[in-house]
Amino acid sequence: MSNLQVSVYRYNPETDSAPYMQEFQVDTKGRDLMVLDVLHLMKEQDSGLAFRRSCREGVCGSDGMNMNGKNGLACITPLSDVVKNNKLTLRPLPGLPVIRDMVVDMGIFYKQYERIQPYLQNETPAPAIERLQSPEERDKLDGLYECILCACCSTSCPSFWWNPDKFVGPAGLLQSYRFLADSRDTATRERLTDLEDPFSVFRCRGIMNCVAVCPKGLNPTRAIGKIREMLLADAT
Amino acid sequence: MSNLRSLTFDAIIIGGGGSGLRAALELAKSGKKTAVLSKVFPTRSHTVSAQGGITCAIASADPQDDWRWHMYDTVKGGDYIADQDAAEYMCSEGPKAVFELEHMGLPFSRFDNGRIYQRPFGGQSKNFGEGGQAARTCAAADRTGHALLHTLYQNNLKNNTTFLNEWYAVDLVKNANGDVVGCIAMCIETGEVVHVKSKATVLATGGAGRIYASTTNALINTGDGIGMALRAGFPMQDMEMWQFHPTGIYGAGTLVTEGCRGEGGYLINKDGERFMERYAPNAKDLAGRDVVARSMVMEILEGRGCGEKGDHVFLKLDHLGEEVLGKRLPGIVELSKTFAHVDPAKDPIPVVPTCHYMMGGIPTNVHGQAILQDEDGNDQIINGLFACGEAACVSVHGANRLGGNSLLDLVVFGRAAGMFIEGALNEGIEYLDASESDIESAMKRITRWNESEGGESIPELKAELQSIMQNSFGVFREEKNMVEGVQKLAELRGRIANAYLPDKSNAFNTARVEALELDNLMEVAEATAIAALERKESRGAHSRYDYPDRDDVNWLKHSLYFPLTKELKQRDVNFKPKTVDTFEPKVRTY
Numbered sequence: 001m002s003n004l005q006v007s008v009y010r011y012n013p014e015t016d017s018a019p020y021m022q023e024f025q026v027d028t029k030g031r032d033l034m035v036l037d038v039l040h041l042m043k044e045q046d047s048g049l050a051f052r053r054s055c056r057e058g059v060c061g062s063d064g065m066n067m068n069g070k071n072g073l074a075c076i077t078p079l080s081d082v083v084k085n086n087k088l089t090l091r092p093l094p095g096l097p098v099i100r101d102m103v104v105d106m107g108i109f110y111k112q113y114e115r116i117q118p119y120l121q122n123e124t125p126a127p128a129i130e131r132l133q134s135p136e137e138r139d140k141l142d143g144l145y146e147c148i149l150c151a152c153c154s155t156s157c158p159s160f161w162w163n164p165d166k167f168v169g170p171a172g173l174l175q176s177y178r179f180l181a182d183s184r185d186t187a188t189r190e191r192l193t194d195l196e197d198p199f200s201v202f203r204c205r206g207i208m209n210c211v212a213v214c215p216k217g218l219n220p221t222r223a224i225g226k227i228r229e230m231l232l233a234d235a236t
Numbered sequence: 237m238s239n240l241r242s243l244t245f246d247a248i249i250i251g252g253g254g255s256g257l258r259a260a261l262e263l264a265k266s267g268k269k270t271a272v273l274s275k276v277f278p279t280r281s282h283t284v285s286a287q288g289g290i291t292c293a294i295a296s297a298d299p300q301d302d303w304r305w306h307m308y309d310t311v312k313g314g315d316y317i318a319d320q321d322a323a324e325y326m327c328s329e330g331p332k333a334v335f336e337l338e339h340m341g342l343p344f345s346r347f348d349n350g351r352i353y354q355r356p357f358g359g360q361s362k363n364f365g366e367g368g369q370a371a372r373t374c375a376a377a378d379r380t381g382h383a384l385l386h387t388l389y390q391n392n393l394k395n396n397t398t399f400l401n402e403w404y405a406v407d408l409v410k411n412a413n414g415d416v417v418g419c420i421a422m423c424i425e426t427g428e429v430v431h432v433k434s435k436a437t438v439l440a441t442g443g444a445g446r447i448y449a450s451t452t453n454a455l456i457n458t459g460d461g462i463g464m465a466l467r468a469g470f471p472m473q474d475m476e477m478w479q480f481h482p483t484g485i486y487g488a489g490t491l492v493t494e495g496c497r498g499e500g501g502y503l504i505n506k507d508g509e510r511f512m513e514r515y516a517p518n519a520k521d522l523a524g525r526d527v528v529a530r531s532m533v534m535e536i537l538e539g540r541g542c543g544e545k546g547d548h549v550f551l552k553l554d555h556l557g558e559e560v561l562g563k564r565l566p567g568i569v570e571l572s573k574t575f576a577h578v579d580p581a582k583d584p585i586p587v588v589p590t591c592h593y594m595m596g597g598i599p600t601n602v603h604g605q606a607i608l609q610d611e612d613g614n615d616q617i618i619n620g621l622f623a624c625g626e627a628a629c630v631s632v633h634g635a636n637r638l639g640g641n642s643l644l645d646l647v648v649f650g651r652a653a654g655m656f657i658e659g660a661l662n663e664g665i666e667y668l669d670a671s672e673s674d675i676e677s678a679m680k681r682i683t684r685w686n687e688s689e690g691g692e693s694i695p696e697l698k699a700e701l702q703s704i705m706q707n708s709f710g711v712f713r714e715e716k717n718m719v720e721g722v723q724k725l726a727e728l729r730g731r732i733a734n735a736y737l738p739d740k741s742n743a744f745n746t747a748r749v750e751a752l753e754l755d756n757l758m759e760v761a762e763a764t765a766i767a768a769l770e771r772k773e774s775r776g777a778h779s780r781y782d783y784p785d786r787d788d789v790n791w792l793k794h795s796l797y798f799p800l801t802k803e804l805k806q807r808d809v810n811f812k813p814k815t816v817d818t819f820e821p822k823v824r825t826y
Contacts (some may be wrong), residue, residue, distance in 0.1 A: 013743050023470070044695050047747040048739040052276075057455045057490045057571060059382055060280040076574050099425055100744040107276075115704065119390040120341025129294070129331075130338040132350030145343045145376075145383060149279055 002086060004028050004079070006038060008049070009091045011098050019098065021089075035067055035074040035082065035090070037059050039102075046062060051102035056217060061150030065102055066091040071152040071213040076106060093155040095164065108164045109151045109171065114177040115184035116168060116194075121187035137183040144178035146216050147171060153210035153220055159203040166199035170220030177223035180230065192209065192227075201227050239676065240420075240431045245269050245398075246661050247723045248406045248418065248434040250461060254286075254381070254646035255625025255653075256440030257388035260605070262654025268661055271398040273405055273421055275749065277458065278389045282442050285644065286381025287567060288495030289373035290359060290647070291336075291640030292330040293449040297354035297371040298345065298362065304816055305362055306372060308639060313524050314634020315776035315786065316821040317474070317518045317794060319810035322630040326648045327642075328815070333647040334374055335379040337822040342387040344376050345564075355564070356498040357639040359826070363461060369522060371498075372648040373640040378493050378567040384643060401580030404749055405460060407678040408437065408468045408621070415667040416468070416606075416620035420678045425748060427742025431675055436622055436657045439465065439598060439606075440650065443626040444760040445676040446753075448591035448710075449702040450574040452484050452491035463756025465598050466763060466799040467681075470508040470618060471608055473629040473794050473807065474596035475760070476768035476778045479637055480711050482528040484590025486548040488575035491592065494567055494639040497521040499564050501553040503532065504584065505540040511549075516826040523826035526636040526777045529589035533575065533711050536588075543586060550584035557581070561769070588699075591710055594760075595637055596767070596775065597629035599796070599807065604653025606626065609796055609807060620667060622657065624649040631794065634809075635776020684733075691736035694751050701728055701754075705761055709768050714781040718769040725762050732758050763797045770804035771795055788821055 003025040011019035024042045033041075043049045043217045052062040053076075058076035068082045068089055070173055078112055082088060096104035122131070154160045154169035168176065176195065195201045201224060210220040247263055249256045254275030263270040274281065293303040307327040311318050338344060338352065345353035352374045360370040376383035390397075406420040409431065418433040444459025445451035466472060482503070483492040497503075502521045505511050516529040518521035523531075532549050541547050552563065553568075558581045561569050565580075572580045598621075600609045606621040625646045632645055708721025732754060739747040773787035774780050793806040811818045 012741060014741050029696055043747075044693075046740065047694070047737075048745075050744045050746050052280075054276050054280040054456045055282065055285050056572065057285065058381075059567075060276075060282075060284050061456065078574075082313065103744045110277075117394075119387075119394040120339075120680045122339075126335075126339040130296075130335050130344070130352050133346050134350050135346045135348060138346045141343045145386075146379060148284075148382070149277075179341075182341070182343075217650070 002080055002098065004038065004083065005087045006042065007087070007089045008042065010101055012048070021133060032078050034143055035077045035088070036063055038079065038088070039074060050100045059148060061148035063095055064150035064152045066094060066231060072157045073150060073152070073215040076215060082112045091231065093151055095155045095161040106151060109154055109169070112168045112172040113149065113175060116172050117191065118175045118179065120179065120185050121184060122184055131182055131184050140181045141178060143218055144174060146177045146218060150215065152215055156209040156213045158207060159205055163203055165197055167203035168200050170224065174218060174220040174223045177227050180227065190233055195227065196231060201231065225229060240429060242431040242433055244433045245271050245434040246434065247438065247657050248273055248432050249438040249440055250261065251418065251440035251442060251627070252276070252399070252401070253279070253281035253440060253442050253625060254283035254385055254388060254643060255650035256438065257385070257392055258647045258650030259438055259440060259624060260382055260397050260655040261388060261392055261395060262651055263658060264392060264397040266658040268658060271400050272392070273400040273403045275402065275404045275460070277401050278399065279386055281385060282457055283385040284382045284461055285454060286384070286643055287378045287491060287493035288433050288498065289339050289355060289362070289375035289380045289640050290334060290384065290643035291357060291373045291638065292334045293327065293372060294331045294334055294352060294354070296351040296726045301372065302732065303330065305364060306330070306368065307816065308364045309361055310638055311634070311819045312824060313364065313636055313638040315461060315636055315824055316634065316702060316792060317631070317775065317809050318634030319631050320813040320818060321810045322602050323677070324816060326632045326644060329648050330644050333644070333651055337384060337387060337491040337647060340387050340391045342405060344374060344378065344687060346554055355495055355520060357526065358497070358519070359524070359638045360495050361525045366784065369519070372459060373495070373498065375495065378495055378565045395416040401404065404752065405464065406682050408464050408753060409670045409674055409678045410468055411668040411670050411674055415670055417465070417667050420675070422682070423745055428747060433668065435620065437620055438604065438622040438624065438653060438657070439627050440623070440625050441627045443594045445591050445594070445759065446808040447702065447705045447757050447761045449706040450484065450489045452481055453591070456703060458753035459625065459756045459760035460753065462597060462763070463759040465606070468760040469800050470606065472596060472763045472797045473599040474631060474635070474767070475763040475797055476771050477595035477776060478591060478634050478764065478793060479525055479593040479595060479777050480529040480589040481592035482525055482532055482594070483551055483587040485575045486586035486588045489590050490571055490575050492571065494525070494553060496551060496553055496565060496568060499560060500556055501551055504550045504552050505535045506542045506546065510639065511540070513537050519826035525639065526779070527826055529711055530779060532540070532589055548586045548588040551587045552584040554582055554584070566665050577816055591646070593642060594626055594729065595629070595631070595633040595635065595734055598623035598629050599794070600624070600628045600630055602630060602649070602652055603656035604649060605656070622653050624653045635778060682752065682756055684781065685737045685748065686740060688736045691734045692731055693813055694735055694737070694747070694754055697728065697732055697735055698754050698757065701757055701761055704728070705764070709765060712779050712781055713768055718765065722765045722769055722805065725765050729758055729762065740758055759799070763799070766802055767795045767797050792821060
């Protein structure tokens with residue numbers, strides 16, 4: 001019988017002076033479980049193991065983590081996708097402060113999201129029914145609105161690691177473009193003005209880690225490119 | 237004096253899903269001191285998993301559509317124990333609430349004329365059941381819940397709502413008069429326990445599908461608000477009514493939207509037969525969910541199930557073509573590939589009825605005010621306590637909810653509760669402060685867990701509870717099995733009361749949260765079991781072999797479960813809508 005060897009990041013601020021990696025042996029009974037299932041089996045061995053989870057189907061964005069070196073959602077990542085030589089290493093999302101074990105403090109990530117004013121702005125009086133939008137206009141939001149705020153992208157981005165307070169990061173910028181691209185939003189100018197500094201958008205170096213890890217298959221780099229184009233057009 | 241820190245608000249909303257955020261938005265706009273307290277970051281709430289849409293007569297797909305037709309479908313769908321004044325309120329106020337969501341930015345799919353896209357869903361009709369299938373479910377592809385929840389969260393940010401994210405509400409605090417004057421809550425990150433004082437406490441804690449072993453529900457759906465209300469001694473309504481969604485992915489339990497069938501998909505048995513044509517000749521695959529789920533189980537029991545064990549059926553979508561699937565059901569394609577290893581453009585998805593939705597809950601009026609019944613059988617408002625969304629039983633869903641009506645319920649009644657509380661606060665609310673012993677009694681169970689020194693393990697007890705519910709209170713029920721189930725639960729209650737929390741640490745202790753959740757699962761399970769055993773008829777989702785027929789003489793009633801005596805009483809259903817004629821009970825066929 002070959003148990004899966006799992007090495008997991010542990011840190012409890014009350015008892016540990018420093019983080020360490022703990023080894024677990026998990027009997028998967030030969031099944032191609034999701035990584036989240038494996039975490040639950042580990043928690044049965046040690047109830048103190050802390051991680052976030054909610055929907056267990058890839059839409060709530062709770063269980064973003066680093067699995068064998070790559071960010072993703074534990075609940076929709078089958079072992080067959082990540083396990084090498086029967087080994088799995090689990091670490092919290094990189095670059096954010098760790099609260100406990102796999103749980104990170106997402107404060108700065110959320111702050112960058114809030115910063116781009118992630119809500120529709122339209123000061124014209126609303127009609128008695130819905131605002132009309134053609135299917136073609138609506139199509140422009142596809143690939144943008146589906147973001148689940150799991151932070152897999154921003155925490156895989158070296159530019160965000162370096163300047164998390166000044167660079168909005170791929171997740172925030174994807175949402176910024178979601179509103180810039182919305183035919184119903186009238187705050188385009190204000191949104192662009194707010195992003196005009198050298199950091200907010202232009203720290204993106206096109207490394208594209210965000211695209212490589214997005215569990216929803218979204219493309220923040222493309223959205224950032226579109227914002228750059230708008231900013232440059234705006235400047236000329 | 238208690239050494240607990242206290243936080244004071246005009247209103248505290250427990251739960252950050254659709255109904256909680258909609259209520260919060262109303263109160264944030266009013267400038268009242270309001271906070272949303274949620275055990276997860278709000279966009280991780282279960283509303284995010286809703287797929288197919290929000291049903292509402294906005295007259296987009298059909299300019300002649302009428303909210304009265306929607307109301308008729310809702311009342312019929314609920315097998316006539318939906319309160320007609322509440323269904324009337326939801327269906328008539330619905331368009332306003334949906335247009336508000338669109339104005340807030342919700343990215344609905346669109347028709348060519350620019351209006352909101354609507355698709356057919358189960359149990360929908362035109363002209364009071366006489367005009368054929370309606371298309372009334374407003375959709376953002378198959379991610380409507382995600383789009384709705386994010387839009388509401390975004391608009392709460394815009395309106396500076398205060399959030400206590402990753403806080404867990406432990407129990408309600410009642411004063412000497414029995415008024416609810418706040419709650420005990422724990423900050424999950426630090427483990428700090430505080431006393432939240434509030435003039436209005438809103439339970440928007442969602443469902444409790446995790447009482448079953450197989451459910452479409454998120455892991456967080458543990459009925460926390462229901463547990464809190466039951467421990468406070470308040471009654472619960474129609475708890476026997478649990479919806480089993482026809483299309484949970486076999487094995488994984490994840491939901492496949494009814495919108496698949498709305499877009500033209502259908503169920504087949506092992507012979508490739510479209511069997512719903514036999515059970516519901518008119519609506520076929522778009523009959524009520526209870527009807528479809530039962531038909532599936534009948535097929536399986538009669539040996540026409542699919543797979544090696546013959547224990548599921550197939551949902552066929554390949555004939556819709558990749559374009560429709562990619563445009564209208566992209567999330568389903570994703571989920572099927574991930575959890576069923578099936579590409580629905582090529583092969584059918586294995587599905588089985590799976591616990592999905594709690595029609596019952598905390599009885600409320602249309603303003604979200606929680607209700608109890610006095611000794612003479614009269615409704616009485618519980619001061620300070622409100623509920624909305626799945627945790628509440630208004631009741632608009634009766635014995636069976638129609639697809640797309642849950643999202644509408646969330647926004648209509650979240651909004652209504654917010655508006656009512658604002659008005660009440662303006663008029664002035666003064667309740668007696670909680671005494672030291674009132675607070676202590678709300679601290680009892682967290683203290684119990686913290687002082688536990690040995691006993692059985694939490695995950696094992698939870699698994700046992702889920703298996704009892706799955707085996708004795710599923711799609712079909714009967715006396716003997718349920719009696720056994722009730723006995724097993726009674727025994728389990730004793731064991732849970734002595735179970736062990738090994739980890740007593742403070743920082744982000746998820747084991748403690750799971751211990752507290754287990755208490756709530758226990759409360760919900762027992763209420764469900766006793767109500768199911770006592771309702772001696774079949775109606776909507778409650779289907780008994782030993783009482784196969786609907787019994788309008790004895791059971792055209794809500795059930796009301798009283799936790800202190802574990803008795804089941806009855807409460808009248810409202811048959812007095814304000815602006816339309818009463819929909820009289822008829823035989824329910826599709």
